[in-house]
Amino acid sequence: MEQLTVDKAVLSSDEQSVTGAAHPNSNPSSSYSFSRLPMADGKSDASLKDRLFNLAPPAFVAAVVLFWAYAPKSWVDSGWSIILASSLTTLIVLGLELVHERHSGWRMNKREFATDLFYVVLSSTVISWVTTTLAEDPLLAFKTSLGITTQWAMQLPFLVQVALVIFVIEFGQYWMHRLMHNSTPFWLTHAPHHHITQLNAAKGAVGNPIELFLISLSVVALFDLPLSAKFCAFNVLGVVSTFAHANVRADPPKFYSFFFTTIRHHSLHHSTDYESTRCNYANSLIVIDRVLGTYREGEAAIVGQDECRRLSILEQFMFPFQPLISRIRQMRSASAIH
Numbered sequence: 049m050e051q052l053t054v055d056k057a058v059l060s061s062d063e064q065s066v067t068g069a070a071h072p073n074s075n076p077s078s079s080y081s082f083s084r085l086p087m088a089d090g091k092s093d094a095s096l097k098d099r100l101f102n103l104a105p106p107a108f109v110a111a112v113v114l115f116w117a118y119a120p121k122s123w124v125d126s127g128w129s130i131i132l133a134s135s136l137t138t139l140i141v142l143g144l145e146l147v148h149e150r151h152s153g154w155r156m157n158k159r160e161f162a163t164d165l166f167y168v169v170l171s172s173t174v175i176s177w178v179t180t181t182l183a184e185d186p187l188l189a190f191k192t193s194l195g196i197t198t199q200w201a202m203q204l205p206f207l208v209q210v211a212l213v214i215f216v217i218e219f220g221q222y223w224m225h226r227l228m229h230n231s232t233p234f235w236l237t238h239a240p241h242h243h244i245t246q247l248n249a250a251k252g253a254v255g256n257p258i259e260l261f262l263i264s265l266s267v268v269a270l271f272d273l274p275l276s277a278k279f280c281a282f283n284v285l286g287v288v289s290t291f292a293h294a295n296v297r298a299d300p301p302k303f304y305s306f307f308f309t310t311i312r313h314h315s316l317h318h319s320t321d322y323e324s325t326r327c328n329y330a331n332s333l334i335v336i337d338r339v340l341g342t343y344r345e346g347e348a349a350i351v352g353q354d355e356c357r358r359l360s361i362l363e364q365f366m367f368p369f370q371p372l373i374s375r376i377r378q379m380r381s382a383s384a385i386h
């Protein structure tokens with residue numbers, strides 16, 4: 049396939065190549081990198097709109113932290129508030145895609161919207177219930193039965209509590225995600241997420257249900273922390289990972305992209321060749337990849353696996369069982385011959 053590679057020399061100093069096989073729906077002239085060619089004086093010609101959008105992810109994170117720090121107690125105590133805040137985050141970022149699109153080939157359509165909506169609802173209902181019932185409640189009961197208390201965590205400043213939850217969740221997810229890219233049984237559950245052929249603000253929720261359960265496992269339940277700090281951390285992680293999948297032309301400044309995952313980092317992780325997917329594992333905290341040596345610079349415009357074969361919801365659900373199904377079919381046809 050034809051490879052689209054932008055010469056590193058013409059990109060601004062902190063940016064590198066955008067790669068990806070030519071996509072029938074893609075419009076390279078509208079892609080992000082071409083709008084950032086430096087002018088004769090060496091300065092980027094990024095418009096005011098570009099600059100404002102580049103600040104959107106950090107501004108959202110700041111707004112979310114302020115919201116949960118000062119939200120009325122009645123809001124914080126309701127489980128609905130985090131569902132509402134997360135849904136609102138996705139809706140707003142989907143709206144931003146309409147205003148400042150990154151790649152026309154990733155543009156939302158009815159089929160993608162229906163799939164994404166199905167998974168957003170699945171994640172916030174069935175997956176959430178299964179995770180609570182099979183993982184978090186037993187972990188909490190285990191902690192209580194052993195008499196473990198982490199009351200010291202309740203005394204920490206709010207921002208430290210939020211940072212603690214973010215780190216605990218992300219560190220666990222990093223290793224689970226890395227395992228999924230290095231072990232075939234785990235890869236079979238994660239591969240459907242890599243078969244998505246376009247990225248948008250809702251795509252973080254799309255994947256095989258087994259993977260969605262595995263990736264949501266964490267040991268946060270072991271820590272005694274106020275609900276507001278937990279919700280704030282969930283919401284911050286939601287904002288970062290939503291922007292990291294979004295079709296928005298927003299490339300945050302270094303003070304953000306050094307620590308938090310951006311669409312550049314995560315689109316590279318969604319590259320069409322399997323080897324290129326084995327980097328940038330952190331869903332939201334890219335600094336973990338930087339420290340553990342799995343960080344890679346770059347960006348992909350074309351995403352997917354198996355030559356960009358799009359999977360239906362049924363195929364996504366059945367994907368981990370395909371080797372088993374194929375083997376049973378082979379055995380049946382072999383026994384029919386004999």
Ligand SMILES: [Zn+2]
Pocket residue numbers: 225229238242317325
């Ligand atoms: Zn992955």
Ligand SMILES: [Zn+2]
Pocket residue numbers: 241251252293314318
């Ligand atoms: Zn992803």
